[in-house]
Amino acid sequence: MSTFFAPVSDLQPNKNLILQLFSDIANHFNDICDFKYSNMYNRYIPPPKPKASHPSDIPVRPPPVYRDPEPEPLPQGSEYAEPAPVPVQTSSWLQPYAKRIDATAQPTKIVFGDDEPPAPSAPSSGPVDDTPKVATEEEEKTPKESKSKKNKESKGDEGEVEEKPKKRRRVEEEEQEDKEEDTPTVAEEAESTENIANEEQQYKRKPKREKKKKPKAEEPEEDDDAVRSRHKSVFEKVAKALQAQAPEDDEDKMDVDGAEPEQEEEPVVEHGLEPIPQPAPVAFDESKLTYETLPQWIASPIRVTESTTKSFEELKIAAEPAKVLQSKGFKEAFAVQTAVLPLLLPNPDRQGDVVVAAPTGSGKTLSYVLPMIQDISYGRITNLRALIVLPTRDLVQQVQQTCEACGAAFASNGGKRVKIGTAVGNKVFKEEQSAIVEKKARYGAAEDAHSMEALSSWTASETINPEDYASKVDVLICTPGRLVEHIKQTPGFTLDYVRWLVVDEADKLLAQDFQQWLNLVLDKLSVERRPSRRVFPKSNKKGVRKVILSATMTHDISMLNLLKLSRPKLVVLEGTKAGDQSLPPLLKEYAIKVREPSLKPLYLVDLLQSELLAAVPLVEKVAEEETASASESSDSDSCSESNSSSGSDSDSDSDSDSDSDSGSDSGSDSGSSSSDSDSSSESEADEPKPKAKAPATKGKFASSALIFTKSNEAALRLSRLLAILVPGLAHLIGTLTSTTKTIRRTQTLRAFTQAKLRILVASDIASRGLDLPNLEHVINYDLPISETAYVHRVGRTARAGRAGAAWTLLEHSEARRFWRDFAGEGEGASTNILRTTPVERVRLDQKEEKGVGEKEEGAKVEDFSEERVQAYERALAQLQQEATFSRGKKGKKEGR
Numbered sequence: 033m034s035t036f037f038a039p040v041s042d043l044q045p046n047k048n049l050i051l052q053l054f055s056d057i058a059n060h061f062n063d064i065c066d067f068k069y070s071n072m073y074n075r076y077i078p079p080p081k082p083k084a085s086h087p088s089d090i091p092v093r094p095p096p097v098y099r100d101p102e103p104e105p106l107p108q109g110s111e112y113a114e115p116a117p118v119p120v121q122t123s124s125w126l127q128p129y130a131k132r133i134d135a136t137a138q139p140t141k142i143v144f145g146d147d148e149p150p151a152p153s154a155p156s157s158g159p160v161d162d163t164p165k166v167a168t169e170e171e172e173k174t175p176k177e178s179k180s181k182k183n184k185e186s187k188g189d190e191g192e193v194e195e196k197p198k199k200r201r202r203v204e205e206e207e208q209e210d211k212e213e214d215t216p217t218v219a220e221e222a223e224s225t226e227n228i229a230n231e232e233q234q235y236k237r238k239p240k241r242e243k244k245k246k247p248k249a250e251e252p253e254e255d256d257d258a259v260r261s262r263h264k265s266v267f268e269k270v271a272k273a274l275q276a277q278a279p280e281d282d283e284d285k286m287d288v289d290g291a292e293p294e295q296e297e298e299p300v301v302e303h304g305l306e307p308i309p310q311p312a313p314v315a316f317d318e319s320k321l322t323y324e325t326l327p328q329w330i331a332s333p334i335r336v337t338e339s340t341t342k343s344f345e346e347l348k349i350a351a352e353p354a355k356v357l358q359s360k361g362f363k364e365a366f367a368v369q370t371a372v373l374p375l376l377l378p379n380p381d382r383q384g385d386v387v388v389a390a391p392t393g394s395g396k397t398l399s400y401v402l403p404m405i406q407d408i409s410y411g412r413i414t415n416l417r418a419l420i421v422l423p424t425r426d427l428v429q430q431v432q433q434t435c436e437a438c439g440a441a442f443a444s445n446g447g448k449r450v451k452i453g454t455a456v457g458n459k460v461f462k463e464e465q466s467a468i469v470e471k472k473a474r475y476g477a478a479e480d481a482h483s484m485e486a487l488s489s490w491t492a493s494e495t496i497n498p499e500d501y502a503s504k505v506d507v508l509i510c511t512p513g514r515l516v517e518h519i520k521q522t523p524g525f526t527l528d529y530v531r532w533l534v535v536d537e538a539d540k541l542l543a544q545d546f547q548q549w550l551n552l553v554l555d556k557l558s559v560e561r562r563p564s565r566r567v568f569p570k571s572n573k574k575g576v577r578k579v580i581l582s583a584t585m586t587h588d589i590s591m592l593n594l595l596k597l598s599r600p601k602l603v604v605l606e607g608t609k610a611g612d613q614s615l616p617p618l619l620k621e622y623a624i625k626v627r628e629p630s631l632k633p634l635y636l637v638d639l640l641q642s643e644l645l646a647a648v649p650l651v652e653k654v655a656e657e658e659t660a661s662a663s664e665s666s667d668s669d670s671c672s673e674s675n676s677s678s679g680s681d682s683d684s685d686s687d688s689d690s691d692s693d694s695g696s697d698s699g700s701d702s703g704s705s706s707s708d709s710d711s712s713s714e715s716e717a718d719e720p721k722p723k724a725k726a727p728a729t730k731g732k733f734a735s736s737a738l739i740f741t742k743s744n745e746a747a748l749r750l751s752r753l754l755a756i757l758v759p760g761l762a763h764l765i766g767t768l769t770s771t772t773k774t775i776r777r778t779q780t781l782r783a784f785t786q787a788k789l790r791i792l793v794a795s796d797i798a799s800r801g802l803d804l805p806n807l808e809h810v811i812n813y814d815l816p817i818s819e820t821a822y823v824h825r826v827g828r829t830a831r832a833g834r835a836g837a838a839w840t841l842l843e844h845s846e847a848r849r850f851w852r853d854f855a856g857e858g859e860g861a862s863t864n865i866l867r868t869t870p871v872e873r874v875r876l877d878q879k880e881e882k883g884v885g886e887k888e889e890g891a892k893v894e895d896f897s898e899e900r901v902q903a904y905e906r907a908l909a910q911l912q913q914e915a916t917f918s919r920g921k922k923g924k925k926e927g928r
């Protein structure tokens with residue numbers, strides 16, 4: 033700077049100062065623009081960081097140098113540019129501004145004179161601000177050649193006077209820039225340190241505000257006082273501007289640091305120890321599925337009232353079959369049948385699949401068997417037309433009977449005698465294969481015999497032509513596992529003609545997708561080799577009709593989707609909705625508290641021998657049958673499980689393993705009493721059991737009961753224990769478990785139906801679908817695992833419009849769960865079970881005084897006499913002895 037001002041003695045100081053100011057302003061503006069545009073295009077190079085040790089080490093940010101060679105001419109007519117247009121050398125980044133300035137700013141003629149005050153600077157923003165800056169830049173950045181040319185042309189003019197200092201200043205500035213780049217002087221640093229620091233801070237903190245920031249005037253080093261005095265007003269304005277900027281800086285600081293500024297007027301907010309306000313906790317959506325979330329066909333089911341009945345003729349069953357049905361006990365259609373039959377019988381409407389959710393014993397089986405058999409009876413040729421899939425062998429046999437009855441009904445009307453087959457695994461597989469498929473006889477008897485031989489020796493790896501085989505059945509009733517085996521292993525077994533797929537107890541079958549049976553079957557059913565094969569004779573329908581049924585139908589859409597239903601319709605009882613599990617209307621439920629779990633079998637004995645069981649209206653027919661068969665029952669050992677010791681032996685083939693297990697269980701149960709019982713076991717085995725003060729055994733059981741236990745072993749053990757404790761009942765007790773041979777299960781069920789057996793002890797194998805028409809009581813000796821299991825268990829009674837009772841023995845640890853989940857009472861009660869009357873509490877010890885319906889009050893422990901308890905312990909010991917004997921016997925057999 034000093035080199036610039038020193039030789040300019042011919043110029044007046046105020047001119048120098050103004051020029052200097054403009055120059056500085058322009059430089060500052062350049063800096064700002066440099067920052068702004070370099071940021072915009074990511075070309076900004078941050079200034080070198082100052083070394084902290086010595087002021088001289090602090091690097092000064094060099095002013096940016098713009099070296100765009102292309103000049104831009106100023107507009108014609110500019111006084112400033114006279115006589116010839118002066119090419120304005122404007123940086124490319126400045127060009128938009130230059131244009132804007134050209135368009136808007138009035139060219140200012142700068143007149144230098146002693147008397148004239150310096151032109152008032154225009155600190156405000158806007159185009160006017162830019163005018164002097166542009167002018168200064170023009171001067172500074174005009175190339176030397178054009179300058180010299182211009183000098184020559186403008187000699188003698190004011191421009192000549194003006195041009196000289198410009199030229200010199202330009203040279204000086206360039207030198208100065210070089211110097212500043214290398215070694216800035218201490219004096220300059222002292223002047224500009226604050227500015228630089230501010231600039232850097234502002235670059236860092238608030239680059240956008242740079243535009244508003246006013247350029248800071250730089251003081252000349254020489255004749256400072258004189259200059260200051262003369263241009264006091266300019267400096268004052270600059271100072272004011274800087275002061276005005278100070279609060280903004282504070283504000284910026286607050287923003288950066290995040291600290292609140294001190295403000296006097298602001299009211300003091302006391303932050304005590306009160307809790308910081310928290311957002312309200314987000315409530316989890318625990319809402320259950322509602323109708324709104326279900327598909328339309330589930331949300332708007334077909335509802336039927338329980339009391340609805342219709343004659344079969346009304347439902348368009350021909351008179352002759354209807355007559356046959358009547359003769360078999362089906363006098364009129366039950367409620368669910370009145371709703372389902374019209375959907376499944378031939379109908380001009382576009383018929384779709386049907387889902388039925390109706391209570392146990394409501395007659396669901398007939399609702400699908402009847403239309404299915406009628407449809408098949410229209411045909412002539414035997415092809416596999418229907419698949420009925422069920423979870424257990426017992427149910428397969430039960431449904432087979434219904435199918436046979438309907439088959440006979442429609443055959444009587446001149447229709448085809450529908451052939452029913454079963455596949456449950458109780459037969460040898462090869463035999464079952466040849467019962468359902470045969471090789472077509474083409475070349476006479478010899479070839480036929482040969483082909484049957486081939487069938488039995490067929491292996492899955494061989495390719496066969498299905499056309500060479502023929503189905504021997506129209507309807508196949510099966511368990512899913514066996515069905516899969518036939519699909520995979522039986523040559524000629526094809527589903528190409530199947531028009532009906534029935535899945536009964538669907539919720540269970542869908543939950544246990546055994547061997548992926550459903551996918552496999554649906555894949556086969558989706559194949560349509562010839563569309564004519566699946567045309568319904570008296571209907572506009574073709575394809576496969578699916579009928580899905582359960583008393584506890586799932587409303588899990590993902591499960592139902594597995595079935596790939598087509599235009600499905602749901603049938604439910606009036607007053608129910610998806611997910612509800614209705615109990616039969618005439619079912620009564622009771623709960624009995626077991627205060628001493630180790631004596632639980634004694635509670636059962638008391639219940640069986642009490643009059644409580646007789647309190648439920650008995651079916652007269654059963655009582656008669658029982659009286660009639662009383663004399664036969666003693667001779668019917670072949671049918672009865674007869675859990676006497678001889679019965680136990682006869683069971684040993686199938687159940688010996690379970691007996692062994694239960695024997696070891698009983699040992700642990702009898703615990704401390706085992707040594708005592710050991711000593712007395714021999715004599716006890718020979719002598720009749722003492723009855724002590726227990727209610728007298730009547731020798732025959734006036735009612736019928738199905739007792740559910742938690743496992744096969746528990747069923748076998750309890751069955752035998754009952755027989756030991758009450759020998760008079762032994763011949764009336766049967767056992768049903770999944771380990772019981774199928775043939776024995778069939779015998780047991782038949783004996784029970786014939787009232788030769790009156791008490792069945794079973795595992796949950798008997799809980800689903802089993803239809804025991806004479807059953808009056810269900811006893812939950814062990815609590816079922818779920819409410820669904822409860823519904824199926826108690827639904828074995830009170831079927832087909834009859835009355836029935838369900839009794840549940842409740843240990844202390846089970847009571848809460850029972851009342852909450854099954855009975856729907858008490859705290860947190862939640863159950864989907866719908867019942868007409870609530871569960872009643874019953875006390876066995878007050879039974880004779882107060883009877884059924886007595887509410888349990890006051891915890892009085894039932895007293896079992898010492899003698900009874902001892903008798904019970906002896907019974908347990910005997911059970912253990914028998915189990916040990918059975919194990920030894922089995923071991924000997926295996927050892928041979």
Ligand SMILES: Nc1ncnc2c1ncn2[C@@H]1O[C@H](COP(=O)(O)OP(=O)(O)OP(=O)(O)O)[C@@H](O)[C@H]1O
Nearest residue numbers: 362363364365366392393394395396397583801832
């Ligand atoms: N129309 C009818 N008239 C008389 N009895 C009928 C009629 N329909 C069905 N039944 C009888 O009602 C009983 C129950 O029928 P079914 O076994 O079909 O009930 P379900 O609804 O399938 O029960 P679950 O859900 O327990 O399997 C059976 O003994 C059956 O013979």
